[in-house]
Amino acid sequence: MKMVTAIIQTHKLDEVREALNAIGVNGMTVTEAKGYGRTKGHTEIYRGAEYQINYIPKFKIDLVVDDSIADNVIETIVKTANTGKIGDGKIFVWDIETAIRIRTGEKDQQAL
Amino acid sequence: MFNSGDTAWILTSTALVLVMTMPGLALFYGGLVRSRNILSVLMHCSAICCVSSVLWFILGYSLAFSGDGAYIGSLSNVFLLDMARESAMGSIPESVFFSFQMTFAVITPALIVGAYVERIKFGAVLLFSSLWLLLVYVPVCHWVWGGGWLADMGILDFAGGIVVHVTAGASALVIAIALGNRSGFPNQISPPHAPWMVMVGAAMLWVGWFGFNAGSALSAGSDAGMALLVTHLSAATASLVWLTIEWIRFGKPSLIGLVTGTIAGLATVTPASGFIGPVGGLVCGLVGGGVCYYCVDLIKGRFNIDDSLDVFAVHGIGGATGTILVAFLALESMSGVGLGDVSAMSQLKTQIIGIGAVLVWSVIITLAIIYITRKLVGLRVELEDEMEGLDYKAHGETGYNL
Numbered sequence: 001m002k003m004v005t006a007i008i009q010t011h012k013l014d015e016v017r018e019a020l021n022a023i024g025v026n027g028m029t030v031t032e033a034k035g036y037g038r039t040k041g042h043t044e045i046y047r048g049a050e051y052q053i054n055y056i057p058k059f060k061i062d063l064v065v066d067d068s069i070a071d072n073v074i075e076t077i078v079k080t081a082n083t084g085k086i087g088d089g090k091i092f093v094w095d096i097e098t099a100i101r102i103r104t105g106e107k108d109q110q111a112l
Numbered sequence: 113m114f115n116s117g118d119t120a121w122i123l124t125s126t127a128l129v130l131v132m133t134m135p136g137l138a139l140f141y142g143g144l145v146r147s148r149n150i151l152s153v154l155m156h157c158s159a160i161c162c163v164s165s166v167l168w169f170i171l172g173y174s175l176a177f178s179g180d181g182a183y184i185g186s187l188s189n190v191f192l193l194d195m196a197r198e199s200a201m202g203s204i205p206e207s208v209f210f211s212f213q214m215t216f217a218v219i220t221p222a223l224i225v226g227a228y229v230e231r232i233k234f235g236a237v238l239l240f241s242s243l244w245l246l247l248v249y250v251p252v253c254h255w256v257w258g259g260g261w262l263a264d265m266g267i268l269d270f271a272g273g274i275v276v277h278v279t280a281g282a283s284a285l286v287i288a289i290a291l292g293n294r295s296g297f298p299n300q301i302s303p304p305h306a307p308w309m310v311m312v313g314a315a316m317l318w319v320g321w322f323g324f325n326a327g328s329a330l331s332a333g334s335d336a337g338m339a340l341l342v343t344h345l346s347a348a349t350a351s352l353v354w355l356t357i358e359w360i361r362f363g364k365p366s367l368i369g370l371v372t373g374t375i376a377g378l379a380t381v382t383p384a385s386g387f388i389g390p391v392g393g394l395v396c397g398l399v400g401g402g403v404c405y406y407c408v409d410l411i412k413g414r415f416n417i418d419d420s421l422d423v424f425a426v427h428g429i430g431g432a433t434g435t436i437l438v439a440f441l442a443l444e445s446m447s448g449v450g451l452g453d454v455s456a457m458s459q460l461k462t463q464i465i466g467i468g469a470v471l472v473w474s475v476i477i478t479l480a481i482i483y484i485t486r487k488l489v490g491l492r493v494e495l496e497d498e499m500e501g502l503d504y505k506a507h508g509e510t511g512y513n514l
Contacts, residue, residue: 044303045362047372047422048409051303 001096001108002070006061007033007089008081013059019080020063023072026112028063039087058089064096066109115203117332122208125327129215132320133161133222140313140375141226143306144368144421148501149230150305150511156225156234160241161218167245168217173210175246176253182261185254202330212327213253220249220276226421227284230294231498234506235489243481244283252279252470266454267466268438270339271328273383273431274470281428282474285411285419290482291491293418295498307368314371318347321378325385339385342393343378349397350377350404357405372426376404379430384438389447396437400430432467439463 008016013030020028034055041054065073074091082088101111138157142150164172171190178194179186188194192210201209221241228237255262256275269275294301304310325343329335354373359365380400381393388396407425411417419425439460442448451459485491492498497505504510 045358045364045366046303046307046368047412048358048361048405049298049412051301052299053303 001064001099001112002067002073003062003064003094003096004070004073004077005092006077006081007035007058007091008061008077009083009088010057010059012081012083013061015080016061016077019076020073023076024069025063025065025073028061031060031062033058033060037087037090056087064099064112066112114200114205115331118203118330119205119208121332121336122204122212122327122330125323126208126212126215128320128323129212129219129327130161130320132317132324133157133215133219136313136316136320137219137222137225138313139309140317140371141229141421143309143311143313144226144304145229146302146501147305147511148503150503151507151509152234152502153225153229155507156229156237157222159234159238160222160225163238163242164218164221164245165214167242168210168214172217172245172250173213176250177213177258180259181254182264183255184251184260185258204330209330212330216272216276216324217245217249217253220272220280221245223276223280223423223427224284224287226423227288227419228291229420230502231291231492233490233493234502236485236491239489240287240481240485243484244478247477247481248279248283248474249275252473255470256466262466262469265462265465266459267462268387268442268459269383269435269466270386270438271325271382273379273435273438274466277379277382277427277431278435278467278470279474281424281426281431282471283478284423284428285417286475286478287482288417288419288424290479290486293416294420295495297418298412298416304368307366310368311371314374318374318378321347321382325382329386335386338389341390342388342396343381343385345390345393346377346381346397346400347374348377349394350374350380350401351397353377353398353401354405357402372408372422373401373405376400376426376430379427380404380434380437382431383435384441387438387442387449389441392437392441392446392448395441396434399437400433403433404430432471435463435467436460 034057036055039056041052041056044051044053074093077091099108099111138154142153145153169192174187174189175185177185178189195206199206221244253275254260256267256269321343322340326336326340329339351370351373355365355370358369377397377400381396384392384396404426407429408422411419411425439456442451443456444450
């Protein structure tokens with residue numbers, strides 16, 4: 001099993017979710033996140049005063065998938081979350097040791 | 113006897129002006145601060161509303177509107193002892209006049225909240241506002257509207273350019289300086305936490321201002337009608353002025369900019385509203401919008417004074433600008449009500465004396481009140497409280513429990 005963490009543009013969430021549903025992903029965890037990378041924030045102006053906004057709102061999605069579809073999941077996210085502009089986000093992938101469904105106690109593949 | 117039309121309109125206006133503070137001004141200011149201080153701002157406005165109402169009843173109204181002293185009224189009507197159910201003030205019951213004036217006594221000290229947000233002790237808010245109401249607002253109210261020396265000079269201040277906006281604006285600047293800038297000002301402060309709330313508050317102020325200005329006619333006739341019309345024109349025009357300046361200067365017109373322009377236009381037209389014609393309203397908006405915009409930059413940017421929500425630049429300067437403009441805009445050639453046999457220049461002189469005297473009085477007395485407040489309860493919270501926010505630290509509540 002692989003854990004895929006993707007940080008994406010806020011307006012791309014629905015598109016990514018639909019695309020992942022279509023390839024058999026059954027669930028994900030979404031977090032409202034803030035951060036900066038190469039974009040380095042932006043400025044906002046209120047009553048003539050400039051405010052430096054260092055952290056830009058993003059969505060962080062976490063999902064655990066079977067090894068067999070991991071590559072497909074990553075490819076799908078890269079394709080759908082891409083706008084070609086700076087600030088599109090990043091994807092991190094790592095191995096998961098075990099997964100348990102709390103209601104039934106099912107493990108690993110059955111728990112996904 | 114009473115005129116029921118007049119009475120109905122002033123009853124309505126009283127409600128409109130109360131809504132300006134509760135919750136109009138509270139929301140307008142609340143949206144401009146950081147999320148950790150939202151409740152403290154709502155609390156300041158609400159508490160000042162309550163304290164001012166009671167003080168107005170006990171002492172303020174009598175000192176402002178009884179007796180014929182040049183500088184201060186008499187004590188004959190404390191606790192409204194002199195007022196009967198049937199007492200009249202012009203064509204309306206005195207109870208209605210008292211209440212209408214009370215809503216002005218409520219909003220004026222509440223305007224100053226914008227200067228000291230996010231760092232003042234709550235006890236200081238209560239003590240400062242109470243003393244300020246009785247020692248600054250009440251005397252000036254008597255000078256201008258209660259038959260005092262400025263009224264005798266023939267000063268024109270229809271709805272409070274001097275009484276409300278110059279007093280509050282000047283004192284706001286003084287307390288902002290005395291209190292010191294917010295930690296991190298100007299570069300490390302987060303932006304307004306809820307611009308939408310600022311707009312909602314400004315919209316309530318705009319509507320409430322119809323009661324403020326048109327209600328100040330104290331009758332439901334042509335004076336009230338024209339005051340309402342010019343008030344609206346000035347607000348709309350100043351909003352557009354602000355929007356245009358920002359659009360040209362920054363490439364984007366902002367919502368907070370537009371509604372700040374609205375308030376600048378409203379403050380500017382206030383002293384003039386009952387004396388001028390529609391074109392006068394337009395002129396008030398054009399001049400007030402431009403001048404106030406410039407002053408916001410001047411006070412915060414150039415002088416580095418953290419009058420946090422721009423009370424002096426928007427209210428003080430707006431009110432003073434309108435007070436000067438009325439000397440010309442009230443002329444019959446400008447479709448105003450005319451100045452009688454007084455020349456515009458002579459009226460201008462009276463207006464400037466009024467502004468100057470009230471400015472000096474407000475600054476000196478505010479300094480004294482600050483001194484007393486600092487001695488008795490202290491002025492500013494600890495740095496740690498400022499960092500964590502006044503909502504939890506001063507009131508034990510948090511604005512957003514998500």
